[in-house]
Amino acid sequence: MRTATRQAPQEMKALQLAVGGARATAALRRGRLVQRRGLRPAPVQAVLEEIVTTEDERLRVAEVAAALDRRLARDFGSGSGSNGNGNGNGSAASAAATEQVVSPGDDDRTRFQLHWSVDMWQSFYPSKWVEGLDDPNTPVPDRIRQFTETLTNAVSTAGILGSSETARYWAYHLSRTGFFVVQGLAGLLASRASNGTDGPSPLLRSTRGVAGPLTEAMLMFYQDHELIKEGKYALPWDMTTSGHRQFNPLYVLQRSAAFLNEASQTLRRRGEGRNDPIWLKSGLLPDYYADGFHYQTDGWLSSRSAKVYETSTETLFVGRQDAMQRGTLVPLRDFMAGKDASQMTALEVAAGTGRFATYVKDNYPGLQLTVSDLSPFYLAEARSNMAYWKRMRAPDAQLGGVDGAGVTFLQTAAEKLDVPDNSQDIVYCVYLFHELPLSAQRAAAAEMARVVKPGGIVILTDSVQDGDRGAYQTLGNFGDFQEPFYRDYIKTPLGPMFEAAGLKCDMKLVGSSSKTLTFYKPAEDDKFAAAGTAQAAAQAAAQEVAVEGLQDE
Ligand SMILES: C[S@@+](CC[C@H](N)C(=O)[O-])C[C@H]1O[C@@H](n2cnc3c(N)ncnc32)[C@H](O)[C@@H]1O
Numbered sequence: 001m002r003t004a005t006r007q008a009p010q011e012m013k014a015l016q017l018a019v020g021g022a023r024a025t026a027a028l029r030r031g032r033l034v035q036r037r038g039l040r041p042a043p044v045q046a047v048l049e050e051i052v053t054t055e056d057e058r059l060r061v062a063e064v065a066a067a068l069d070r071r072l073a074r075d076f077g078s079g080s081g082s083n084g085n086g087n088g089n090g091s092a093a094s095a096a097a098t099e100q101v102v103s104p105g106d107d108d109r110t111r112f113q114l115h116w117s118v119d120m121w122q123s124f125y126p127s128k129w130v131e132g133l134d135d136p137n138t139p140v141p142d143r144i145r146q147f148t149e150t151l152t153n154a155v156s157t158a159g160i161l162g163s164s165e166t167a168r169y170w171a172y173h174l175s176r177t178g179f180f181v182v183q184g185l186a187g188l189l190a191s192r193a194s195n196g197t198d199g200p201s202p203l204l205r206s207t208r209g210v211a212g213p214l215t216e217a218m219l220m221f222y223q224d225h226e227l228i229k230e231g232k233y234a235l236p237w238d239m240t241t242s243g244h245r246q247f248n249p250l251y252v253l254q255r256s257a258a259f260l261n262e263a264s265q266t267l268r269r270r271g272e273g274r275n276d277p278i279w280l281k282s283g284l285l286p287d288y289y290a291d292g293f294h295y296q297t298d299g300w301l302s303s304r305s306a307k308v309y310e311t312s313t314e315t316l317f318v319g320r321q322d323a324m325q326r327g328t329l330v331p332l333r334d335f336m337a338g339k340d341a342s343q344m345t346a347l348e349v350a351a352g353t354g355r356f357a358t359y360v361k362d363n364y365p366g367l368q369l370t371v372s373d374l375s376p377f378y379l380a381e382a383r384s385n386m387a388y389w390k391r392m393r394a395p396d397a398q399l400g401g402v403d404g405a406g407v408t409f410l411q412t413a414a415e416k417l418d419v420p421d422n423s424q425d426i427v428y429c430v431y432l433f434h435e436l437p438l439s440a441q442r443a444a445a446a447e448m449a450r451v452v453k454p455g456g457i458v459i460l461t462d463s464v465q466d467g468d469r470g471a472y473q474t475l476g477n478f479g480d481f482q483e484p485f486y487r488d489y490i491k492t493p494l495g496p497m498f499e500a501a502g503l504k505c506d507m508k509l510v511g512s513s514s515k516t517l518t519f520y521k522p523a524e525d526d527k528f529a530a531a532g533t534a535q536a537a538a539q540a541a542a543q544e545v546a547v548e549g550l551q552d553e
Pocket of ligand 1: 286289300325349350351352353354355356372373374375378412413414415429430431432435440
């Protein structure tokens with residue numbers, strides 16, 4: 001009995017490797033993991049089965065399965081660390097595997113517990129939803145009918161009209177997305193007018209160019225709302241707060257005007273394939289940092305850049321960026337279960353304008369949060385965003401800190417955090433790693449591992465990588481947008497990097513263009529096993545499976 005129990009976690013891992021996440025998830029569910037953690041695949045499972053239908057997707061699934069088999073043979077074959085159940089073909093498979101580069105998506109499957117979203121997005125291919133929309137041979141009325149049918153199906157799948165709360169969620173998010181689509185198109189037109197390009201934009205000509213991101217947004221909202229219903233986090237406070245400035249036409253006009261001005265400059269630079277020089281020279285900043293990332297004016301180094309950042313990125317993602325970032329709140333909720341937030345310390349690394357930090361605070365107002373970034377301009381914007389959150393959401397609460405929000409602002413580099421060892425219960429970081437060269441990524445991972453307490457959690461949310469989205473590959477396109485390290489980033493598995501820093505891999509979640517990876521720092525007395533991580537739950541579930549197996553025998 002002891003042997004079976006000890007081997008069970010490895011067998012669970014082998015299960016994931018052998019059959020892929022969907023069936024492994026089903027098996028894990030049988031092991032009661034899903035009920036325990038709320039990692040509930042239904043009704044998404046039904047959507048999944050419906051949408052994996054094209055030959056392309058089938059081929060991709062077969063490819064992934066073959067890669068997993070090779071990895072299985074390598075990890076569990078005749079090499080050291082085998083549990084003795086190897087299939088005897090270990091060396092041959094091992095040799096083949098050394099030639100095979102394992103994608104980050106496949107590598108994640110060997111290290112992380114997979115949230116239901118992982119397989120959903122792995123199989124989701126938006127073109128299926130908009131196939132034929134651009135086909136000149138299809139008469140326009142048929143295209144419109146097809147698109148309407150797709151929308152109607154989406155509405156019924158998502159249960160949009162299910163309850164007034166659901167209807168409110170969708171009404172808000174659909175109008176928000178509509179706003180960003182119109183703003184994005186206006187940005188393209190403004191750019192073409194001011195930069196003197198003739199003819200309609202290729203994007204405007206392509207219905208799919210708009211419809212693809214829109215279907216991505218719809219599924220992202222579906223997931224976001226499911227997670228809200230599961231109690232992982234609250235409805236977004238910008239949606240529920242009456243009198244929020246985003247509903248003030250004057251405020252919207254100001255932000256839109258700044259965006260349109262910035263968009264034409266950005267697209268001009270992109271068209272010319274060159275950046276304007278950055279105005280500020282400083283030995284205090286790493287060389288790679290003083291760059292006009294995304295062709296944005298002044299890179300990270302001006303208040304003008306900070307003021308337009310949120311509008312620009314949310315326009316780029318047609319309104320789904322907030323929802324993608326909220327994936328970070330899922331492992332946070334699991335970790336916080338049963339804890340008093342006011343006794344917990346958290347550090348956000350590279351927080352930018354601090355928009356996401358306001359969602360964290362809104363879910364855990366008492367949390368003692370340090371918001372850090374390298375740019376003082378972005379930090380100033382973060383401070384102003386946080387002060388606004390405090391004024392609108394917790395005007396009378398005594399939360400401490402400089403502005404009474406229980407937040408400290410810290411200018412520091414991710415690769416050399418000015419934060420004491422073992423001082424943070426929670427360290428999280430959103431959309432930084434794809435902006436860093438590999439050496440800085442490794443240093444940042446090591447720093448996060450250093451400052452988190454034993455038993456604490458590190459959450460990383462960033463762009464999806466190779467192997468995360470099956471046949472749907474849009475990733476290279478971002479690389480064209482002055483993202484000098486992006487192409488290397490999408491090929492680099494992150495699990496091994498954080499393991500090398502001394503952390504353990506825990507859970508993985510995917511949301512459209514983003515993925516969230518969770519790590520924990522083992523506590524000496526393994527108190528963390530009781531702390532509600534996926535790893536701890538998986539071990540417990542594995543033990544149950546083993547025990548049930550023995551009982552069956
Ligand atoms: C893409 S933005 C993401 C901002 C924010 N986390 C969000 O999701 O909106 C990247 C941010 O990382 C910051 N950054 C880049 N390199 C950094 C480094 N080495 N250390 C700390 N911050 C850095 C930039 O100043 C910028 O604010």
